Amino acid sequence: xxxxxxxxxxxxxxxxxxxxxxxxxxxxxxxxxxxxxxxxxxxxxxxxxxxxxxxxxxxxxxxxxxxxxxxxxxxxxxxxxxxxxxxxxxxxxxxxxxxxxxxxxxxxxxxxxxxxxxxxxxxxxxxxxxxxxxxxxxxxxxxxxxxxxxxxxxxxxxxxxxxxxxxxxxxxxxxxxxxxxxxxxxxxxxxxxxxxxxxxxxxxxxxxxxxxxxxxxxxxxxxxxxxxxxxxxxxxxx
Amino acid sequence: xxxxxxxxxxxxxxxxxxxxxxxxxxxxxxxxxxxxxxxxxxxxxxxxxxxxxxxxxxxxxxxxxxxxxxxxxxxxxxxxxxxxx
Numbered sequence: 001x002x003x004x005x006x007x008x009x010x011x012x013x014x015x016x017x018x019x020x021x022x023x024x025x026x027x028x029x030x031x032x033x034x035x036x037x038x039x040x041x042x043x044x045x046x047x048x049x050x051x052x053x054x055x056x057x058x059x060x061x062x063x064x065x066x067x068x069x070x071x072x073x074x075x076x077x078x079x080x081x082x083x084x085x086x087x088x089x090x091x092x093x094x095x096x097x098x099x100x101x102x103x104x105x106x107x108x109x110x111x112x113x114x115x116x117x118x119x120x121x122x123x124x125x126x127x128x129x130x131x132x133x134x135x136x137x138x139x140x141x142x143x144x145x146x147x148x149x150x151x152x153x154x155x156x157x158x159x160x161x162x163x164x165x166x167x168x169x170x171x172x173x174x175x176x177x178x179x180x181x182x183x184x185x186x187x188x189x190x191x192x193x194x195x196x197x198x199x200x201x202x203x204x205x206x207x208x209x210x211x212x213x214x215x216x217x218x219x220x221x222x223x224x225x226x227x228x229x230x231x232x233x234x235x236x237x238x
Numbered sequence: 239x240x241x242x243x244x245x246x247x248x249x250x251x252x253x254x255x256x257x258x259x260x261x262x263x264x265x266x267x268x269x270x271x272x273x274x275x276x277x278x279x280x281x282x283x284x285x286x287x288x289x290x291x292x293x294x295x296x297x298x299x300x301x302x303x304x305x306x307x308x309x310x311x312x313x314x315x316x317x318x319x320x321x322x323x
Contacts, residue, residue, distance in 0.1 A: 007315055008315075159301045162304055162305065163304050166305075167304065219297040222293070222294055226294065
């Protein structure tokens with residue numbers, strides 16, 4: 001994905017309005033990798049873990065500590081979802097390392113993820129407060145604030161999805177600009193092999209394809225956890 | 239002059255002007271980082287919590303800039319104004 005001329009996800013195959021884009025294909029590949037890893041790691045469980053099982057146990061322990069640190073021990077049943085989201089975001093954001101288009105540089109992906117978070121937040125809010133308590137919470141502190149609070153609640157998934165999309169798409173565009181610029185430099189010197197693309201983009205790769213994916217994955221999961229645990233409180237705990 | 243060229247040129251200018259909002263985000267994130275450094279200096283044992291809180295605050299601060307950036311890329315790559323001609 002290093003051309004400025006075509007920034008959107010390309011169609012792989014399909015007829016008319018039904019087609020598979022790059023985003024969907026890479027999403028499936030990441031899903032397959034994650035599922036295969038999970039199956040391989042849990043195939044022969046032993047009392048004393050070694051090899052791939054050790055790695056998997058380390059990841060699971062890290063995820064549980066991460067979730068309980070941010071949401072409290074009471075909400076540790078959210079850990080599987082949070083962990084999957086975190087690992088998926090890190091893998092999906094850093095696809096630029098392989099020269100592929102990042103999955104999350106497509107607003108459809110980020111909006112779907114933010115939609116999951118949105119429904120999780122409101123489902124758990126209703127579950128913990130009851131339907132009356134939920135509307136009481138929405139119309140706090142005064143009943144006439146209800147429309148303003150509703151707009152605020154609806155703005156949350158939009159800002160969450162656009163934050164992830166903007167960061168990753170911005171990084172992708174800057175990487176494409178760097179590669180196009182270096183390509184034109186080596187072309188103007190009429191080199192047959194584009195030497196300039198060899199080591200010069202490495203610092204930018206380090207930032208946009210390693211640091212930024214981890215940071216944005218952390219931010220997305222952290223905001224998800226914070227909003228779920230805020231809305232999960234009953235009024236006595238406030 | 240071709241009206242399409244005029245619109246595209248002004249859109250490119252507008253995209254550039256939109257990104258002026260990055261100034262505000264830079265100042266805001268820098269202030270958050272400065273306060274976090276102060277807090278770590280005062281309480282070094284709370285470093286992980288402070289960094290976590292700082293990153294979340296900075297991510298929320300960034301939102302306005304991300305919206306500006308999205309307006310800029312829409313103006314550059316998916317210009318809705320050319321179709322209005």
